[in-house]
Amino acid sequence: MSKNINNKLNKLIKYYSLINYNLIFNNKSINRYNQKQPNIKKEKVKNLQKLREQISEIKNCKLKENASNLVFSDGNPDSKIMIIGEGPGANEDKEGFPFVGRAGQLLDKMLHAINLSRKNVYITNVVNYRPPENRKPTDKEVQKYLPYLKKHIEIISPKIVLLLGSTAMNAIMQNTEVISKMRGKWFEVHISNFKIYTIVSFHPAYLLRQPDQKKFSWIDLKMIREKLKKI
DSSP states (O other), rough: OOOHHHHHHHHHHHHHHTTHOOOOOOSSOOOOOOOOTTTTTHHHHHHHHHHHHHHHHHHHHHHHOOSSSOOOOEEEEEEEEEEEOOOOOOOHHHSSSSSSSSHHHHHHHHHHTTTTTTTTTTEEEESSSOOOGGGOOOOOHHHHHHHHHHHHHHHHSSSSEEEEEEHHHHHHHHOOOOOOHHHHHEEEEEEEEEEEEEEEEEEEHHHHOOOOGHHHHHHHHHHHHHHHOOO
């Protein structure tokens, strides 16, 4: 009888060792919010942190001097889609994350319309500090932050980049065309020797002022949804 009990006990010990029993019988609850997403490479996380530190050390920058927080990014760094806006507003400067105000709420709804969310896109801006009075960044300011933005794109390595607004369009596309002529088309942009499908659309803040233009943004969103099926 004792021998049978020992055999059963040995089998149970072997079984639980195979299924990682310490995860099952651990008294501590699993904190799912602090766990790193398993598909994000450690090297990417390390490079993003390094880039953030480099931006925080920028010298002689009026944007930085007048801002409360560095607004680096939000979303999933392992996403196929990278969204680039203009720059932080008052809410973003306060919270330290891009697109958290009214324009951000509209962006969330736009993404939801094509079955996306911040869990499967990556969001940043051309400049990482809030321009005073929410003004448009100057050409000089854009050029100052452009090398960091390109490095940001290189680290994320997205398949698709969505440029929201003329500032993002002009920075990445290096042109001065009006956005109405550029949106609704696919472009191939080369960053650090790799090709990215790029599309331009209206900034959500503009759509809040001009809601009749939302129909054009919906066309752009559907183009992204179709492109995702092919890549």
